[in-house]
Every structure is written in C-alpha cells, then in structure tokens.
Amino acid sequence: MPPKSGFSRTRNIDYDDDDDYYDEAEYDEQEAGEGTTEDDKEQMRVGTIRVREALGEFEAGVSDAQIHEALWHYYYDIGKSVTYLKNKLGGAQTPRETPKKEKVMSKFDQAASIAVQNAPPSTGKYNDAHNSKVAESACPMTLSLPPNTMPTYDADDFFWDVPWGNVPAHRLGTIVVDHSRGRRGLLGGSKLAALAAKRRKEREEAQAAAPHPTGDADAAVAMLDKLSMASASMPNARNEAPKPRYPVRRRSPSPQHDAPFPETTEEPKAPQPAIVVERPAERAVASTFASTLCGSNLTSPSTVEVFPVPYIHCQGYSNTNAFDSPSPDDIVRAAQSKGTTTKKKKAVSHGDKLADSVGSLVIEESHVKSKNLNVIDEFEKSSPKRIANFVVVGHVDHGKSTLMGRLLYDLKVIDQRSIDKLRKEAETIGKSSFALAWVMDETSEERSRGVTVDVATNYFETERTQFTILDAPGHKDFIPNMISGSSQADFPVLVIDASTNSFEAGLKGQTKEHILIARSMGMQHIIVAVNKMDTVSWSQSRFDEISKRMTAFLTEASFLEKRITFIPLAGLTGENVVKRVDKSAADWYTGDTLLEALERVDLPQRSLQKPLRFSVADVFRGDIRSPLSIAGRIDSGTLQVGDIILALPANETATIKAIEVQDQPVDWAVAGQIPTLHLTDMDPVHLRQGDMICPPSSPVKLVKAFSSKLLAFEHVLPCPVEVFRSTLNSPGGIRSLSAKLNKFTGEVVKRRPRIVKPGEVARVVVVLEKELPIEEGMRVVVRERGRTIGAGLMENVA
Ligand SMILES: Nc1nc2c(ncn2[C@@H]2O[C@H](COP(=O)(O)OP(=O)(O)OP(=O)(O)O)[C@@H](O)[C@H]2O)c(=O)[nH]1
DSSP states (O other): OGGGGTOOBSSOOGGGGGTSOOOHHHHHHSOTTTTOOHHHHHHHHHHHHHHHHHHGGGGGGOOHHHHHHHHHHTTTOHHHHHHHHHHHHHTOOOGGGSOOOOOOOOHHHHHHHHHHHHSOOOOSHHHHHHHHHHHTTTOSBOOSOOTTOOOOOOHHHHTTTOGGGGOOGGGOOEEEOOOTTOOOOSSOSHHHHHHHHHHHHHHHHHHHHSOOOOTTHHHHHHHHHHHTOOGGGSOOOTTOTTSOOSOEEEOOOOHHHHSOOOOTTSOOOSOOGGGOOOOOOSSOOOOHHHHHHHOGGGGSGGGOOSOOOTTTTSTTTTOTTTTSSOOHHHHHHHHHHHHHHHHHHHHHHTTOHHHHHHHTOOOOOOOOOOOOOOHHHHHHHTOOOEEEEEEEEOSTTSSHHHHHHHHHHHTTSSOHHHHHHHHHHHHHTTOGGGTTGGGTOOSHHHHHHTOOOSOEEEEEEOSSEEEEEEEOOOSGGGHHHHHHHHTTOSEEEEEEEOSTTHHHHHHHTHHHHHHHHHHHTTOOOEEEEEEOGGGGTTOHHHHHHHHHHHHHHHHHTTOOGGGEEEEEOBTTTTBTTTBOOOOGGGTTOOSOOHHHHHHHOOOOOOBOSSOOEEEEEEEEEOOSSOSEEEEEEEEESEEETTOEEEEETTTEEEEEEEEEETTEEESEEETTOOOEEEEESSOGGGOOTTOEEEOTTSOOOEEEEEEEEEEESSOBOSOEEEEEETTEEEEEEEEEEEEEEOTTTOOEEEESOSOBOTTOEEEEEEEEEEEEEOOTTOEEEEEETTEEEEEEEEEEEO
16 A cells, blocks of 8 residues: 555655644554555555556556555545656656756755765665655655665755745744644544654664764754654653753744855855754743742743742742731821821911811711601691502503603693704604604613603693603513502503504503503503504594403403593594594594593592601612602602601611602602602612612511412412512512412412412412512512512511
8 A cells, every 4th residue: 555655745754744743542553554444445446447547658657556656645636646647757847846946055955955965875765755856856756766866955845835935034933842732633534644654663763773973964963853753752751851852843043034145065064053953941931020920940940840929039928917017008098197187286376267267167967957747737738639640551662652742742741842852853863753752751772762761750730630650661671660660650551552463462562461560559440542543543443342352351450340441542643632533533432531531530548647658769879969869659658858767678767858749849748749859867878779768666577478469460389489569679489379369359269279370369478588678568569580470469477
C-alpha cells in the first residue's frame, strides 16, 4: 500500500508535522499501513486499473507502485493521477514547478542547507525525499531517488504558497506549541496518521543510525530536528529544564526582509545567532504588575510553581490587625471635624453674633399639628356629594381609554385646545384614532405602544356625584395593575368591542378574567358598555347577542341581573356617552347614556365609624416639597392632617403632613375617597404599593395562614398559588379544601372535597410564604401561573 512504498510529499516535510497533528493513542493502535481500510484497498485496486486504462501508450512504463503513489497523493483522483504520471513520464512540468526566480537565500534556507550538507549519507527515505525534491522537482512526491543528491535545498520552495513567507521582520513572532496536553488529530484519517507514523519511524531509524552532527552544523540540524520533532520523541518531564520541552517555531527577524542577505554563494559560516533555536521559556517572564503583586521571585519562573498570596510582600499587608489603626477616611473626617470646631470657636471668640446665630441653627423635624377635628361631623356638615370610584375594565383595545377621553371631553373636563393638541400629536406618529385615549394614557410608552400600562386616574363631577375614574390596562401582562385599580373601585365599567370577532376574542381573553376579579373585589353593580357600535351599524341583533351571552356569564359570576346595565355606545364618536345617539339605525335603544347609568349606580355603604384601613395604591418619593407621598383608597374610617399612621407590613409610623382629594388640599378624608397623603417622620423605604395603613392603636394583624371563602374561576385543588391582597402579594399555596359551600346560603354542601369546580364556592386554607396584613372581610385574589383561579373573602386566621 502507498505508505509502504516510501513516498513522501515534498511539501509535506516534517516541518508540517506540527500542523498534521495526530492522536498518538490512535497511532499506537494502527501501525503504518495498518491504518488503511478495506475501502482504501479496494479504491486503490480499482483506481490502479482505471489509471492504467487511461494512461494508454504510457501505461507500459509505469509501475504499480508509481500509480499507487499518485493515487494516494491525489486522493484516488484518477484524472489528476493520470495527468501527473503522463507529465512525469513525458517530462512536462506541472505549473507548480515552473523555473524559480533566483532568490537571496534566507537564514532559514542557509540553515536548512547546512543541515543537509552536514547530514550523514542518507540511509532513510526521509532524506532521500528531501534530496529528491531538488533533483526531481516535477514530482510532488519522492520516488526511488538516488540518495545523496546534491542538497541545494530551497526552503522557500516549501512555502511557495504561504502568505507569511514575506512577513516584515518587525511583525514576526514566536509560536510556542504546548504538547503537554497531548496532540489531537487535526487532519485526522487513517491515511494521514499512517503517513505521519511512517515518516516518523523512518526518521527515527535514520537518526539512530546517523552520528550526531557536530560543529557549526549543530544548531541548524538541531533546529530542523526540532522542527520535525514528533511528540513521541519528546521528553515529557516537566522538570527537565535543560532539555527543550516544547517544539518551538521561532522565526527570527530575517535580514532578507530588511536588507539583502550576503551572497548565497558564500560559504555559510557559523550559524547565525538569529536562527539559533533557543530553549523556550516554560513560563513567560512575570510582568511588572505580576512582580509587584507576587514578589520578585516570579522572575525566575522555573522555580516558582505556586503563586504566593497576593500582597504578601507588600508592607502593611502582613499586619493581621489591619483595622486597628484609623483608615484614611477616618483621618480625613477627623481633620474636617477639627476644622469645623476651630471655626466655630473662632467665631465665638470674635463675638460675631451673626455667625454665632447661624452656627446654632438646628434643622428640626417640623411637628405637624393636628386640628383634632371630628371628621365625621365635618363630613356630614359639608353636605357632600356621593363619592363614586369606578374602574374601567375589558379586553385590550376594546376602547376603554377612548371612551373615558370622550366622557371627559364631552363633560368639558378636557378643553378643546387640549384635545386639538393631542390630536395633532397623535397624527404626527400616525395614531390619530388614539387622540381621545391619550387623555388617559399619558406616558410616552403608552402613547407610542397604544396600550395602557398603568392605572390612570381622572375625576369629574355631576350634580350629585364626585366620580373618580380608574382606567385599567386591558393587556394580560398588566393584570396586577388591573387588580390594583379594581381594589380602589366601587364598581366596574366593562367595555366590550361589538365589532365582528372582537367580542368573541375578548371572551377568550381578558373580558371574563376582569369580570371575575372585579366581582371578587366585592363589586356588585356593573355597567357593560357595548362599544364601537358604529362598526356594526348600530345593529340591535348584535347588541342583543352580546347582552345575552354576557348576562349568562355575569350571573354565573354572582352578579344579580338587576344590577347589570348594558349600554350600546361609540366612544370614538361620543354617541350614548354623554349625548344620546342621534341615528335612525339606533332608534331601537331608549335606555340610559353612560353618564346617566353612572349616576344611577347604587354605591356601597361607607364604613366611616370603623378603624382606618387605607390600601396604598401608589408611592411617590423625591418631591422637594413632599419627599414621601402615598395615594390609595380609604376602605374604612377617616383620617386628618396631623394623624400618626402605621404602615404594614413594615410596622413603621409616619405623620400625615397634608392631604389632597381630587388634587385639592383638604384637612380630612373619609372612607370611599381616594386621597393623596403627604407624609413625614418616615423613611420612604418602608412603604410599598399594596401596603396597609392603619392607626397604631388598631393595627391589622400580619398573617401567614388563613381560612377563606373562595369562589373558584378554574378547577381548584391544593396547589402552589400567588395570593394578592390589593397589589400586595405573596407566594403561597392552597393547603387544604375544608368544605364545598352553597353559593347563595353559604351552607356546607360537602366536607373535604378533593377538587372545586369553576363557579363553585369552597372554604379553603391558604398559607403564605411571607406575612401579609389581612383581616376578616378583606378580599384576596388567588392566581396560579399567571391565571386567576379564584377570589376569596378572608374569614379568620388559620
Ligand atoms: N370605530 C371605533 N373605534 C373605536 C371606538 N372606541 C375606540 N376605538 C378605537 O379602538 C382603538 C383602541 O382604543 P383604546 O381606547 O386605546 O383601547 P383600550 O381598551 O383603552 O386599550 P388598552 O387600554 O390598551 O387595553 C383605538 O384605535 C380607538 O380609536 C369606537 O367607538 N368606534
């Protein structure tokens, strides 16, 4: 087989062995020739026949061995092998072997030349191969060459196709190959492994037979040895310092790149220092930085195997009581305080009264004085309007913000100029249809995305009622914000897009979830705004269809039918919002406008006499006038300026410095209102959205487990859940199902059920990972993996 024929590719001298890495382990298993597979053998047999056929008249003068070598060289390419053999026999040259330009011999060439000249008579094919390179330049491989052919070896020829042959001297570097990690087969394949192994074997034999070169040639030969060094012949001991551990390819700057090299005919003298292969450093000399860190002994790398602890050599770091003495900061502070004291004393000694008085100025925490009002009396004396807070809910893009914008615009809460401005702005970004929605959606993110993100609050008044609008986001990603908005509301306005398919899409989306959350917050009355009626030409049948399907769902969610109000309207055009629709197509509707329906809603009784319970919906920090403010709904009780309040779960107190209701400063606020409280005497870190505010004398208990009456929206069974009380929430779980209850009477229907179906009510035990301020009668929402699975009323601590 080819490897046995002793072929060697001239370009593939051992120098290239560094590139043709092979796995020694692999080689051990396959001796030269053994690596050829049955496939190889078959390919060679068939290839030989075909090459002979193709050679025609040349066929007789070619031996099988030559054909094998050609096939092997050209990877069984018949055409190339035939061309090569014909050229060879016909004396033609391959393009590769066109006469070479005369070149100035480089140092490398000289070294190679010296090595070859000084080499003993060749006994192995390795040297033959090199010699043959010159003698038989047309041949890409060495075949039966006469030994000792004149060694006019030209290393440039080896690198005729490599771009780095002419690298400027200043760009040359050193490549250190680390063989300590074992060699891997880059070119892989049994053929190459076998080839490399064969060459190595031959070389070793040749080296063993040859006397060691001496004298001037030593360095050059040593270099070539190193260049062709196979890992198997390398010393492997780390500590064999004098012997080179790594083969080194050191390309010294060659004068040929900078200046013409002396005449090539001149007898080369002693090897040039530049080409002497130095022993490679096993470890780079320590950098200045490393030396600074680790000490000067690092400069002798071979002796240092373990890095000392950093800073060990630095004076002061050996001090085990490093903190005994004052730090630089301590020193500076001490100096500063000294300076201040000195200045003060000086001022006194000079009798400078002004300086003295300034120096004695102390900024004290201002104590807010309470007027000690009887808030309930004040409230009744004020002949107040009804207070109504409603949350606008519904699936994303069903028109909630637009409807509220229209309501405020038609009620003249928003003036024409502002609307025109919004319309212009909306037009500039191609969202003119959102101009009304922008009355509520004020943030740039909401405006650019056309989606409500946070709960927007606005106010308006009618003759009888002070309304607060809480415009909730419809997108499912913002359900926690929607819960926050709902926790402040008395009733919901559900917006449904009547246009084709949108209503159905909403039912699958957030329409139902919003209803369930609103109901679970204890809301009993609901207004359903069937919106975008203009898109269905005010079709009565569409309105009836929507009303029917929604009534079925709402009653299932425990809304009484008499407390459900449906209104067909178009928020964009304002029909049936404040003004009645004036279209013949809508003659069939004679009911309320949205505004009228809002006025008719029965509002829940306010618990003014009960202790204060205030749910924090928003926390504002950093205002210069008021560094800490909170907004939220008073669920029960009253409060006034000067009151001390307790924030839970932080259990920290604060003083109410000022109160605003609907952006107006007031002295007090009562249950049902959504005031902003400006606080003092508290670190802002203690307050978060969802916290509970109460009087220090009547705190809400922090609980970790409680029993709850739960209305199931999905199948409920003991499982991990997230529990929301307003926006305050905690991971937890439903620990057990105690009983299934009659939805209307609350009687126990079944004890310890294994599962609760959607629409059923059960008594469950909920456990929390962190304590939450929850007490009897408070509402909780239970969500599992982003879905609301139930809502409950806290009954007692478990
Ligand atoms: N034809 C028509 N389009 C409407 C009507 N009301 C709203 N729209 C359009 O519906 C789109 C969505 O309106 P929005 O008010 O942003 O909807 P939304 O429910 O507040 O959206 P989110 O708050 O992000 O859930 C806008 O392009 C509105 O112009 C309507 O009565 N008729």
